[in-house]
Amino acid sequence: MALFEKIHDVNKLSQVKGSIPMEFHYTAGPGLDPFFQGLLDGKLIGSYCPECEETFFPSRLFCEKCLTEQTKTKEIPNVGIIESFTVVCEDRFGNKLKKRESLAMIRFPKVTGGLVHKLQIPVDKVKIGQKVKAIFISPKERGGKITDIAWFQGA
Structure with a gap:
């Protein structure tokens, strides 16, 4: 099958079981560092662009609108709003959960992200x-x- 050929019959799909051993050290980098440092302190931290007067969450290295470097941070209120959600019946390995769980996309007022x-x-x-x-x-x-x-719970 060619790289860009579309699959029309899912029964023709195959997989190779196995594992690829990997060791790595991943850092969040300077853009996300304030966000993770805030979590350590029990706070939600975003970046603030004074040019656009826009707050981004999680924190970012550059403003998405004007591309200026983000050097200011802003604490985000601890209360957000569920924008969408899904109910999960299996864990990430495909094992059935004892109890269904919900995952949600949570937005925060006056915040991008x-x-x-x-x-x-x-x-x-x-x-x-x-x-x-x-x-x-x-x-x-x-x-x-x-x-x-x-987790997030009802406010």
Whole structure:
């Protein structure tokens, strides 16, 4: 099959099972560093462009509108709004979950961008437009990672 040939019959697809061992060290870089540092402190941090008067979340290295370097940060309110969501029945490895979970795209007022995270709301109670707030794990357990936010719950 050629590289750009379209597949019309999914039964002709194949896969090769195996693994590729990889070791790497990944850093967030200077653009996302304020965001992850904020998580370590239990805060949501974005970048602020004084030229456009625009706040971006998570923080960015450059403004998406005027391309100026972002050197100012701004704390984002801890309450956001569910823009969209999905209900998950399997983990990322394809194993069935004991209990269904919800993941949501959460936007914050007057902020460009947002965050996808899990919800601690019964799946039948999740609604688009619902206000939610970030719940952080204990300060001793934080490591400057996205999992420093345990979940979002109803605000």
